[in-house]
Amino acid sequence: MLKRTLGSTGLDVSVIGIGTWQFGGEWGQTFKPEDVAPMFRRGKELGINLIDTAECYGDHLSECLIGQAIEGDRDSWILATKFGHKFHGNFDRTEPRSPSDIMQQLEDSLKSLRTDRVELYQYHSWGDEQFFDEDVLAVLGKAKQQGKILHIGNSVGWNGNVKQVSASKKMGIEFIQIIYNRLDKTPEETCFPICHEQHLGVLARVPLASGFLSGKYKPGATFVESDVRSRSKAEDRDKRLKEVEKIAAEEVPAGVPMAQWALAWCLKNPAVTSVIPGCKNVQQVESNAAAAELLKIS
Numbered sequence: 001m002l003k004r005t006l007g008s009t010g011l012d013v014s015v016i017g018i019g020t021w022q023f024g025g026e027w028g029q030t031f032k033p034e035d036v037a038p039m040f041r042r043g044k045e046l047g048i049n050l051i052d053t054a055e056c057y058g059d060h061l062s063e064c065l066i067g068q069a070i071e072g073d074r075d076s077w078i079l080a081t082k083f084g085h086k087f088h089g090n091f092d093r094t095e096p097r098s099p100s101d102i103m104q105q106l107e108d109s110l111k112s113l114r115t116d117r118v119e120l121y122q123y124h125s126w127g128d129e130q131f132f133d134e135d136v137l138a139v140l141g142k143a144k145q146q147g148k149i150l151h152i153g154n155s156v157g158w159n160g161n162v163k164q165v166s167a168s169k170k171m172g173i174e175f176i177q178i179i180y181n182r183l184d185k186t187p188e189e190t191c192f193p194i195c196h197e198q199h200l201g202v203l204a205r206v207p208l209a210s211g212f213l214s215g216k217y218k219p220g221a222t223f224v225e226s227d228v229r230s231r232s233k234a235e236d237r238d239k240r241l242k243e244v245e246k247i248a249a250e251e252v253p254a255g256v257p258m259a260q261w262a263l264a265w266c267l268k269n270p271a272v273t274s275v276i277p278g279c280k281n282v283q284q285v286e287s288n289a290a291a292a293e294l295l296k297i298s
Contacts, residue, residue: 005201005273006273007195016288018050022280024061046289049077054155055109067113071114098136099138106149120151121150152171153203159180159187160186162194177204178202180204182262204266208262213259263291264291
């Protein structure tokens with residue numbers, strides 16, 4: 001497994017990480033500890049060392065499942081989580097973003113993850129006005145001094161948010177997380193040049209475009225009500241899936257699984273440190289990890 005240094009953090013992260021939004025229950029499947037633990041065991045065997053989660057993936061549910069799975073092997077992993085939302089039910093969140101809220105969320109995350117620190121702690125899709133709250137920044141600085149968080153990042157809500165990304169150095173932010181995939185190349189023109197200038201690491205989220213670049217779905221595909229993808233308009237889904245069909249025909253080499261190609265496509269951009277695709281079983285962990293091999297032969 002290839003590793004790259006994440007911005008100025010000094011942390012060497014695997015180019016393939018494990019995204020865990022699905023563990024919170026909003027992707028049409030309920031997960032139990034016995035479903036999750038084998039994924040992390042296999043991920044470690046394959047050289048993956050980065051896990052990304054968030055406070056609102058099922059009211060710390062994703063974090064709890066992760067904590068149980070890796071408790072006996074905590075030091076093998078780099079944990080990234082987020083703050084700023086409160087889960088009330090599927091697709092139902094509020095935004096507790098006062099300094100006291102943030103400290104409570106951090107303590108709840110540490111308890112759920114069964115750890116005394118998280119390596120990467122990220123703003124979670126904040127608006128500009130709240131993002132620049134110096135009182136929140138002071139709370140994060142105190143948590144760093146206490147060793148409860150090691151590095152601060154920003155999971156950017158809007159791919160064109162140049163204002164926030166430009167302020168990264170001023171805010172003590174060492175890396176960003178942003179949506180980037182073959183269907184959404186916006187950061188190439190907006191945020192990636194800033195990341196280069198400020199030596200920011202980049203975690204590319206949704207690298208498979210919510211599964212549309214997995215190669216599993218055709219125009220007309222439907223999703224169960226509990227799957228977050230069911231909330232988009234059918235015509236919008238079909239438009240994207242028709243574009244995927246064209247990409248598959250014109251860009252993906254014969255014999256290469258589209259999902260692996262799509263992950264490698266992201267990683268070929270020098271701005272990207274790591275991709276964090278989700279996974280629902282061990283086979284998907286293995287498939288995601290195999291995308292790193294495509295970088296070696298390209």
